[in-house]
Amino acid sequence: MDDGSFQRSTTDSSQIPFPPSADYHTGYYTAKGQCLTMLKYFLSHSITNKYPFTLFSRILKLYTFHFKTHPSHESERRKIFCSFLISLLDQQESINSYQYLTEIILSILDASPDQPDWLCSVLITDDRSFQRCLCSILIKYLDSIIYFEKINNFDEYIKYLFSIYRLQLFIYDNQNFHQMELDNGQCPGLCWLTLFISFGQCLSRFLFHIIKPIIKKQIFHLSIKFVKILILFSLQLQPTTCLPQQPKELQLYTNPSLWHLYELMLLYHHQQQFNNQSITIINKQVLDDQLCVFGYIHDVLGPGNDNHANEIR
Amino acid sequence: MSSTSNHYRLLQTQLTHFSAYELLRTRTIDSSTMTISSLQIILDRIRPQSITQHIWQTLVDLIFFHQQNSILSKLKQQDLTIGIDLITMTAFYQMIFNILDLFNNQQNRITTNNNDQQQILTYEQLMLILDACSHFLLNTIKSTESFNKQENTSTIKKQQVEIYNSFS
Numbered sequence: 001m002d003d004g005s006f007q008r009s010t011t012d013s014s015q016i017p018f019p020p021s022a023d024y025h026t027g028y029y030t031a032k033g034q035c036l037t038m039l040k041y042f043l044s045h046s047i048t049n050k051y052p053f054t055l056f057s058r059i060l061k062l063y064t065f066h067f068k069t070h071p072s073h074e075s076e077r078r079k080i081f082c083s084f085l086i087s088l089l090d091q092q093e094s095i096n097s098y099q100y101l102t103e104i105i106l107s108i109l110d111a112s113p114d115q116p117d118w119l120c121s122v123l124i125t126d127d128r129s130f131q132r133c134l135c136s137i138l139i140k141y142l143d144s145i146i147y148f149e150k151i152n153n154f155d156e157y158i159k160y161l162f163s164i165y166r167l168q169l170f171i172y173d174n175q176n177f178h179q180m181e182l183d184n185g186q187c188p189g190l191c192w193l194t195l196f197i198s199f200g201q202c203l204s205r206f207l208f209h210i211i212k213p214i215i216k217k218q219i220f221h222l223s224i225k226f227v228k229i230l231i232l233f234s235l236q237l238q239p240t241t242c243l244p245q246q247p248k249e250l251q252l253y254t255n256p257s258l259w260h261l262y263e264l265m266l267l268y269h270h271q272q273q274f275n276n277q278s279i280t281i282i283n284k285q286v287l288d289d290q291l292c293v294f295g296y297i298h299d300v301l302g303p304g305n306d307n308h309a310n311e312i313r
Numbered sequence: 314m315s316s317t318s319n320h321y322r323l324l325q326t327q328l329t330h331f332s333a334y335e336l337l338r339t340r341t342i343d344s345s346t347m348t349i350s351s352l353q354i355i356l357d358r359i360r361p362q363s364i365t366q367h368i369w370q371t372l373v374d375l376i377f378f379h380q381q382n383s384i385l386s387k388l389k390q391q392d393l394t395i396g397i398d399l400i401t402m403t404a405f406y407q408m409i410f411n412i413l414d415l416f417n418n419q420q421n422r423i424t425t426n427n428n429d430q431q432q433i434l435t436y437e438q439l440m441l442i443l444d445a446c447s448h449f450l451l452n453t454i455k456s457t458e459s460f461n462k463q464e465n466t467s468t469i470k471k472q473q474v475e476i477y478n479s480f481s
Contacts, residue, residue, distance in 0.1 A: 028399050031406035038413045055436060058443040065450050
């Protein structure tokens with residue numbers, strides 16, 4: 001017979017001596033530590049052991065939970081968690097499944113990284129001690145979507161793109177990331193700029209190749225959101241007030257690598273305007289975003305770039 | 314008295330002595346050498362899957378919210394419930410560890426011996442348990458989290474409680 005623990009219900013809790021003995025604490029932390037180590041083991045060996053994605057995602061969910069309960073503190077633990085996730089992303093090469101990537105990015109967001117260097121120039125604690133950068137890994141996968149001859153898993157890719165968009169939104173909302181110098185040619189900084197551009201190019205490829213109207217529309221809306229963030233980021237406007245917080249402007253959105261995307265966005269927009277049916281009920285926020293984005297895009301493509309403007313008309 | 318009301322009464326009386334710890338505590342059942350928690354047995358026997366979530370939610374609600382829902386009573390209990398939570402959570406983590414360890418050993422045995430060994434724990438069962446665990450974690454932590462938030466953000470409420478306390 002055990003120590004009559006069935007009486008230890010919440011109703012009888014007043015009879016429990018408090019605070020609990022140190023043994024309870026030790027037992028708890030040992031059990032929790034063992035459990036977390038086991039979860040981590042499952043995550044890192046998921047591919048080699050050929051576990052299905054559904055199992056991976058559940059274990060990741062359970063593990064991530066322990067790093068998002070106290071977002072304001074425990075920064076060292078969360079930082080280690082982020083570098084673990086980045087090392088996981090780095091391993092995914094062999095399976096090339098975008099489901100995994102998306103889940104891992106969402107977990108990174110759950111851990112809400114405090115500083116740019118949590119994600120960039122991350123030391124992977126491995127026998128080969130070299131640096132890894134979240135952006136460069138994500139870019140690698142974005143670029144491979146660009147070069148896929150036949151795109152058949154739209155849903156997976158779109159979810160992946162949305163998770164990267166959420167990451168961009170996150171860095172835009174975080175002051176520490178916002179003050180990052182994107183044009184200094186170093187990591188962190190340059191890598192984010194490259195991520196923006198690769199992301200834009202991937203969107204333009206989708207916008208160009210996809211014929212299915214619903215998906216095309218989804219991509220178009222994502223493009224609008226993305227370019228808006230890019231403009232706000234470039235002008236260094238504050239997330240809430242939209243007032244300039246730094247005198248310096250980063251000319252991110254004017255990068256010529258993104259012009260093709262802008263052209264395709266304008267083209268799609270023109271086509272939609274001819275379709276009367278699409279102008280039925282338009283969300284005001286969506287309309288505002290579009291007006292804002294198109295205003296800037298016209299400026300980029302307009303002066304001194306007449307040939308581009310003509311192409312559209 | 315009808316049999317249904319009897320059942321209901323039985324459930325009620327048992328629940329007053331019911332603890333989350335009992336549900337999660339690992340124990341040896343029958344002649345089996347494998348330690349297993351009541352939760353695992355319950356989840357194992359409940360089919361179909363969709364019902365499991367509902368039953369699990371009900372259990373969590375009953376264990377953690379079946380008393381008066383007022384903020385005051387929760388405040389009074391707060392320091393007392395930590396003790397039971399620690400034991401419960403220890404059992405909870407032990408259970409996850411045990412189940413994953415079991416699964417891992419089983420997979421290793423399957424890959425090393427090519428004999429068609431019987432799978433004790435299937436993927437589906439494992440995932441069912443993990444889902445329940447996530448659910449448990451989400452609900453328990455969330456309940457304390459939202460409660461703490463209420464306590465921290467709403468100073469007016471806190472003052473009210475303090476006033477209330479001074480009267481009682």
